[in-house]
Amino acid sequence: MDKELLRVVIILIGVLVMIGMVLWHFVKSLRERRTPDDYYDEDSYDDRVVDEFSVEEDDDEMDVFALGNELVDGDALLDDQAIKPSPKPSADALRKDVEKKQAATLANSRRLELPALIEFSIVARADQGFNGEDLFEAFERVGLRYGSVRVFERVDANRMVDFAVASMVDPGTFPDTGLEDFYCPGIVFFMQPREVDAPLAVFDDFMETIDTLADELDGVVWDNQRQPLTAETVAQFRQILAKAA
Numbered sequence: 001m002d003k004e005l006l007r008v009v010i011i012l013i014g015v016l017v018m019i020g021m022v023l024w025h026f027v028k029s030l031r032e033r034r035t036p037d038d039y040y041d042e043d044s045y046d047d048r049v050v051d052e053f054s055v056e057e058d059d060d061e062m063d064v065f066a067l068g069n070e071l072v073d074g075d076a077l078l079d080d081q082a083i084k085p086s087p088k089p090s091a092d093a094l095r096k097d098v099e100k101k102q103a104a105t106l107a108n109s110r111r112l113e114l115p116a117l118i119e120f121s122i123v124a125r126a127d128q129g130f131n132g133e134d135l136f137e138a139f140e141r142v143g144l145r146y147g148s149v150r151v152f153e154r155v156d157a158n159r160m161v162d163f164a165v166a167s168m169v170d171p172g173t174f175p176d177t178g179l180e181d182f183y184c185p186g187i188v189f190f191m192q193p194r195e196v197d198a199p200l201a202v203f204d205d206f207m208e209t210i211d212t213l214a215d216e217l218d219g220v221v222w223d224n225q226r227q228p229l230t231a232e233t234v235a236q237f238r239q240i241l242a243k244a245a
Contacts, residue, residue: 114193114244118203118237120210120229121168122219123186130217132175132182138216139165142209150174154205162202163191163209186219193241200241207234 124130136146144152144165150173152165166172168186175182191206193199214221221229 112194114199114241115237116192116194118191118193118206119188119224120206121186121188121222121226122210122214122217123168123222124184124217124219126218129183129185130187130219132179132184134217135174135184135187136179138213141216142212144209146174146176150176154202154209156197160196162196163189163206165189186222187213193244199244200238203237203241 139146139152143154145155147153147161147164151167152174154162154164156162166188167174167184168188169184172188189206189210191202193203196202210221213219223229223233
């Protein structure tokens with residue numbers, strides 16, 4: 001056989017082999033590749049779906065799926081009370097609420113009309129003034145307490161200060177030791193009517209304490225102008241404080 005013819009035959013055989021291999025791979029890939037619609041066979045598709053999404057009763061811990069054949073009404077799952085609008089307050093309730101707020105506003109405005117501070121004093125008649133030991137004993141008898149700021153205080157049942165007593169000697173404090181050597185020309189009483197719950201009642205206690213100590217210590221009561229305190233001045237303060245009662 002001519003060499004040229006033999007070469008042509010070999011080439012043709014090689015080409016046929018290559019075409020056969022390509023076709024075999026193509027057919028094989030078609031068998032393995034399946035479209036989404038053909039993923040399940042028609043006769044088994046429904047069974048596969050049911051098996052895939054069915055939930056056993058023991059596994060449904062959160063009650064996500066309805067078990068059984070009954071349908072679940074989504075509206076029935078809502079809490080009627082939770083979505084029910086709150087009832088509107090009655091006219092009587094609104095009126096009482098308004099009256100309560102008006103009363104609170106009036107009380108606050110009346111309290112602001114009170115004096116911010118009432119200051120009276122007791123001045124010793126004796127030239128040496130008041131002795132420390134005598135003061136402490138007298139304060140104790142009228143129920144005044146020695147406070148953390150080193151002045152004496154009237155403390156109510158709620159542990160709130162109604163009024164305080166300071167020394168006329170700068171800085172106004174009383175020593176806690178060496179009382180026998182301490183002297184002061186007088187003592188000063190302070191009251192803040194806006195800061196107490198019952199200004200008139202506290203003022204009456206304020207005045208009673210002052211009068212008692214003035215008698216026991218032999219002193220003269222002065223008003224805030226450093227003048228002898230008169231009954232008229234006390235009456236004026238009581239009238240002012242009574243407005244907030």
